[in-house]
Amino acid sequence: MTQSIFPMIHVPDVRATVEWYVSVLGFTKTGENIECGEMNWARLRYGASEIMLNIEGRPSDAFRREVDLYLYASDADALYERLHERVDIVEPPHDTHYGMREFILRDCNRFWITFGQPMAN
Template identity: 55%
Template structure:
């Protein structure tokens, strides 16, 4: 199996964050409940071929930028931007980049940035 990287984001409330990601189109592929309190402490989410994991123990932030950003390749960035209208804070709206991508950036419910991009040639 080829190596692949699946980012893990540490968040203060895994269940609420997973629900937020599901509301913008991610699929919740799996969760784990910790034994002591029965709260969800881990989740696996997917959008197309992109996966992320959520883990308990992080914090939300209103800082302009967080420790990392997610970059997600999508097939139709314009359609996705339309579907997210009013569902997420837009950091940068649709634009074409020097690297040949058409993309936009949102902030998730914990303050992390997610860029959705598509090659301009598609």
């Protein structure tokens, strides 16, 4: 039996969030629900990972939100070079004590997204 977990993040504007994730980060939209012209739910894929976005999230100017996303990257430094001028960087690429090369950015709703790559031993 295959088991998976797909986080659902509540955002103020599902359509705008989908557009940002697709155009900036390279996610693919795999599902949506539209009622009365409003996109109120969407599913996105990044590699083998999926997230869902749902309506009724609140805007925030907090330094850090309630949920972070952590995504594995095959080349964190190359991805950082591609993105760093287009996104709000929280932490540039750095090596961690737990063996990952990471950088952190904020999405359009100020949720943190960490891209991590296992460091060579």
